[in-house]
Amino acid sequence: MDLNYTPEELAFRDEVRAFVRDKLPPQIARKVIEHKRLVKDDWVTWQKALYAQGWIAPGWPKEYGGTGWNPVQRHIFEEECAAAGGPRVIAFGVDMVGPVIIAFGHPWQKERYLPRILSSEDWWCQGYSEPGSGSDLASLKTRAERRGDHYIVNGQKTWTTLAQYADMMFCLVRTSTEGKKQNGISFLLIDMKTPGITVRPIITLDGEHEVNEVWLENVEVPVENLVGEEGRGWTYAKFLLSHERTGIAGVSRSKRELAFLKHIAAEQTQGGRPLIENPRFRDKISRVEIDLMALEITVLRVLAADRQGRPPGPEASILKIKGTEIQQALTELMMEAVGPWALPHLPDSWGDHWLGERVGPEYAAPLAAQYLNFRKVSIYGGSNEIQRNIVSQMILGL
Amino acid sequence: MDFDYTEEQQLLEDSVSKFLEKNYTFEQRRSIVASRVGYSATAWEGLANLGLLGLPVPQDRDGFGGGGIETMIVMEAFGRHLVVEPYLGTVVMAASCIATAGTDEQKQYLLPPILEGKMKFACAFTEDGGRYDLDHVATTAHMDDGQWVLNGSKSVVMHGAVADLLIVSARTSGDVNDRNGISLFFVHPAEEGVSGREYPTYDGNRAAEIGFENVRISGDSLIGAADRGLPLIELIADRAIAALCAEAVGCMKVLNDATLEYLKTRQQFGVPIGRFQALQHRMVDMVMQYEQAKSMALLAAVKVDDADPVERRKSVSAAKELIGRAGRYISQQAIQLHGGMGMTDELNVGHYVKRLTTIDTLFGDADHHLDRFAQAESAQPLNVTAFERPRAKWRRI
Ligand SMILES: Cc1cc2nc3c(=O)[nH]c(=O)nc-3n(C[C@H](O)[C@H](O)[C@H](O)COP(=O)(O)OP(=O)(O)OC[C@H]3O[C@@H](n4cnc5c(N)ncnc54)[C@H](O)[C@@H]3O)c2cc1C
Ligand SMILES: Cc1cc2nc3c(=O)[nH]c(=O)nc-3n(C[C@H](O)[C@H](O)[C@H](O)COP(=O)(O)OP(=O)(O)OC[C@H]3O[C@@H](n4cnc5c(N)ncnc54)[C@H](O)[C@@H]3O)c2cc1C
Numbered sequence: 001m002d003l004n005y006t007p008e009e010l011a012f013r014d015e016v017r018a019f020v021r022d023k024l025p026p027q028i029a030r031k032v033i034e035h036k037r038l039v040k041d042d043w044v045t046w047q048k049a050l051y052a053q054g055w056i057a058p059g060w061p062k063e064y065g066g067t068g069w070n071p072v073q074r075h076i077f078e079e080e081c082a083a084a085g086g087p088r089v090i091a092f093g094v095d096m097v098g099p100v101i102i103a104f105g106h107p108w109q110k111e112r113y114l115p116r117i118l119s120s121e122d123w124w125c126q127g128y129s130e131p132g133s134g135s136d137l138a139s140l141k142t143r144a145e146r147r148g149d150h151y152i153v154n155g156q157k158t159w160t161t162l163a164q165y166a167d168m169m170f171c172l173v174r175t176s177t178e179g180k181k182q183n184g185i186s187f188l189l190i191d192m193k194t195p196g197i198t199v200r201p202i203i204t205l206d207g208e209h210e211v212n213e214v215w216l217e218n219v220e221v222p223v224e225n226l227v228g229e230e231g232r233g234w235t236y237a238k239f240l241l242s243h244e245r246t247g248i249a250g251v252s253r254s255k256r257e258l259a260f261l262k263h264i265a266a267e268q269t270q271g272g273r274p275l276i277e278n279p280r281f282r283d284k285i286s287r288v289e290i291d292l293m294a295l296e297i298t299v300l301r302v303l304a305a306d307r308q309g310r311p312p313g314p315e316a317s318i319l320k321i322k323g324t325e326i327q328q329a330l331t332e333l334m335m336e337a338v339g340p341w342a343l344p345h346l347p348d349s350w351g352d353h354w355l356g357e358r359v360g361p362e363y364a365a366p367l368a369a370q371y372l373n374f375r376k377v378s379i380y381g382g383s384n385e386i387q388r389n390i391v392s393q394m395i396l397g398l
Numbered sequence: 399m400d401f402d403y404t405e406e407q408q409l410l411e412d413s414v415s416k417f418l419e420k421n422y423t424f425e426q427r428r429s430i431v432a433s434r435v436g437y438s439a440t441a442w443e444g445l446a447n448l449g450l451l452g453l454p455v456p457q458d459r460d461g462f463g464g465g466g467i468e469t470m471i472v473m474e475a476f477g478r479h480l481v482v483e484p485y486l487g488t489v490v491m492a493a494s495c496i497a498t499a500g501t502d503e504q505k506q507y508l509l510p511p512i513l514e515g516k517m518k519f520a521c522a523f524t525e526d527g528g529r530y531d532l533d534h535v536a537t538t539a540h541m542d543d544g545q546w547v548l549n550g551s552k553s554v555v556m557h558g559a560v561a562d563l564l565i566v567s568a569r570t571s572g573d574v575n576d577r578n579g580i581s582l583f584f585v586h587p588a589e590e591g592v593s594g595r596e597y598p599t600y601d602g603n604r605a606a607e608i609g610f611e612n613v614r615i616s617g618d619s620l621i622g623a624a625d626r627g628l629p630l631i632e633l634i635a636d637r638a639i640a641a642l643c644a645e646a647v648g649c650m651k652v653l654n655d656a657t658l659e660y661l662k663t664r665q666q667f668g669v670p671i672g673r674f675q676a677l678q679h680r681m682v683d684m685v686m687q688y689e690q691a692k693s694m695a696l697l698a699a700v701k702v703d704d705a706d707p708v709e710r711r712k713s714v715s716a717a718k719e720l721i722g723r724a725g726r727y728i729s730q731q732a733i734q735l736h737g738g739m740g741m742t743d744e745l746n747v748g749h750y751v752k753r754l755t756t757i758d759t760l761f762g763d764a765d766h767h768l769d770r771f772a773q774a775e776s777a778q779p780l781n782v783t784a785f786e787r788p789r790a791k792w793r794r795i
Binding site: 129132133134135136139158159202203204205206207211268269270271272275280281332335336339340341342343344345346357359360368369371372375376378379380383384385388389 | 524526527529530531534553554574575595597598599600601605607665666667668671674676677726730733734737738740741742743744747748749751752755756759760763765768769
């Protein structure tokens with residue numbers, strides 16, 4: 001047993017660190033670190049820099065453009081990117097649909113879509129959830145009827161993250177209403193410019209436009225855009241959900257947030273002393289930090305098991321639950337740390353080109369909205385209740 | 399011991415509820431929040447007509463003569479409707495401050511316009527760097543040629559920009575964090591040297607940064623005794639806190655009712671989600687938190703009128719601490735149990751969550767009041783009768 005990095009791993013870390021220092025634009029890093037609003041360009045710029053370096057899709061097999069890194073290298077890579085303020089690589093293409101296409105897609109689909117995912121030419125969104133089908137995803141109703149060499153798709157998707165930017169959507173549709181509901185689901189790749197698709201914004205409680213409704217009315221999708229076999233979409237969807245195991249905990253990002261929290265708590269004062277010296281507040285920070293230390297080791301344990309070739313399992317649920325609880329605790333403490341300065345709501349000041357006056361310290365402005373926004377992380381990607389159900393059923397046999 | 403409302407209190411509860419059901423629906427409130435001024439002149443007039451603007455003012459001054467319980471009744475209803483009117487600053491704080499510590503002239507000139515809805519107030523106590531400490535006062539006031547001269551600035555003054563008159567804490571002696579040497583003044587916002595900047599707060603209210611640069615105000619602008627304003631400030635803040643606790647309880651009630659309803663109607667896996675025991679127990683915990691919060695709001699409402707400041711401060715801080723925690727729990731679970739719907743601006747849930755979250759921040763969060771509770775025994779007593787009453791003539795505004 002050895003919890004230290006090997007000399008090779010340390011050398012790798014330095015290589016990544018140098019790359020990030022050279023290629024991550026400071027104005028983007030600053031937005032990420034200070035919780036400012038990112039625009040499409042910010043993500044794409046960073047993704048293109050990673051692409052140019054050949055590092056955009058570390059999780060892919062090497063022959064498709066992956067890096068061939070082992071899990072510890074991937075962990076180091078994520079650490080370095082997150083610590084420096086690199087935006088998250090938008091998961092829908094690289095982490096979600098990419099691996100599905102690689103595993104189950106037709107050669108022409110691989111040829112067409114994989115390069116465009118790597119180069120950020122296509123922005124993907126995830127069309128799973130529907131108004132009546134959230135946790136019970138398998139009950140989805142969006143219909144796809146085969147007519148000649150097309151599917152005619154009708155229905156409504158919702159909560160579709162950043163669909164306003166999307167060129168493509170991977171979409172679960174019902175191709176059969178017979179038998180078990182899971183067996184009538186298929187996995188389609190849909191061009192968002194197809195006639196009949198309407199994207200409507202859903203404004204969230206923090207006032208932001210991040211999610212959308214996607215309406216599909218007689219949308220014609222070529223049959224060749226079906227991934228794998230008709231009726232097997234549920235299997236592919238589940239593959240996708242359990243595939244991404246390490247990123248889900250968000251340890252690296254939480255470490256960055258923890259550092260920022262400490263920074264804020266050192267700046268803010270109470271009774272003339274830095275807030276971080278207040279034992280009550282300091283203890284709260286320490287407790288999250290300890291939880292985060294534990295989670296990091298848990299992630300590395302799971303990775304190590306991975307390296308020994310054990311297939312992905314339900315421990316991903318544990319990482320998701322614990323990781324999101326820590327993320328939420330951090331946003332909560334940041335908001336608490338700034339006290340009354342959390343109250344002013346000047347969302348324009350979180351974007352580019354704000355020339356107006358500020359109220360209170362610059363770092364305080366987005367923190368209440370961020371706290372509110374992060375309530376989502378225990379809801380999406382399979383709610384934390386559903387994750388607990390998975391653990392109790394799949395791991396504990398209850 | 400008697401937990402029932404009197405007939406008069408019941409009447410108050412009925413009339414304020416009826417008024418808000420008609421004039422402060424969720425959609426009406428949305429347009430009030432989006433309006434230029436951020437409050438409703440019509441609603442304000444309605445509150446005046448109901449006599450609610452004189453709630454804490456004694457009957458011999460034409461007020462309602464209400465105490466903590468009456469304030470609780472009104473504020474709980476305000477919480478259920480997410481009222482954004484400048485009521486806390488004007489009525490719960492300013493009117494009660496004037497009624498408690500004002501001179502005869504101050505009462506005579508200031509209370510009638512408040513009651514009639516012609517005058518709104520904001521209390522400017524907090525400063526940058528002071529966090530929640532009311533004794534952190536760097537703004538100064540000194541006497542010059544029979545006038546007070548103010549310098550400094552106040553931060554996150556709720557409804558500061560709609561106030562016709564400000565109540566400002568300023569230091570007349572001592573150092574920034576001294577408990578002695580603080581005084582309270584009426585300051586007209588149109589006075590030369592007063593600058594302000596208004597902005598929205600994330601719960602749909604408004605606040606302001608207010609600066610004072612060599613602001614000269616008349617010698618009789620002082621409220622209570624010079625240098626000994628802190629006990630009065632703390633009394634007024636405690637009244638505000640007790641009121642906010644009641645408002646929070648109103649918000650919690652709506653969130654719990656909405657969540658329970660959702661558990662019964664939202665179907666997943668072919669059953670209402672309320673059939674899942676994990677959610678049932680969560681809902682039970684939310685209800686328990688609510689009941690505990692309601693009890694503490696009640697305690698605070700009674701004890702805020704206690705003559706013993708130690709008793710008052712202990713109960714009020716205990717209530718604020720518990721309600722901070724309960725509000726956090728109920729808010730987070732209400733969103734969680736609504737799933738994606740809970741994240742939307744469209745549903746009312748998020749708006750109640752935002753107000754509850756703000757209430758925790760106003761006048762000190764749960765941690766702040768945990769400290770204050772623990773230290774309550776060493777409080778400095780407020781001796782209202784010892785206030786020196788300035789004799790000078792008060793100028794009509
Ligand atoms: C910000 C955000 C972004 C999203 N982005 C996307 C996206 O890009 N693409 C996409 O397809 N979807 C997306 N989603 C949707 C997300 O996956 C769903 O919100 C989630 O699956 C929950 O579904 P629901 O909202 O319908 O809640 P429901 O399923 O109705 O759940 C309501 C509550 O009941 C609980 N519950 C349900 N069933 C059980 C059970 N059996 N046992 C115990 N508790 C239960 C839930 O945990 C929750 O607390 C996003 C959601 C959000 C909030
Ligand atoms: C110190 C002590 C004094 C007692 N005194 C008396 C007495 O004077 N007279 C008397 O008659 N009995 C008495 N009891 C017995 C007591 O009432 C039982 O222990 C109790 O009813 C639980 O039953 P059980 O021990 O069989 O546990 P179980 O019923 O087997 O429960 C085991 C666990 O499962 C949980 N559980 C069970 N059903 C559910 C469900 N539907 N949903 C969720 N969780 C569930 C329980 O909460 C518990 O955590 C006493 C017990 C103790 C420990």
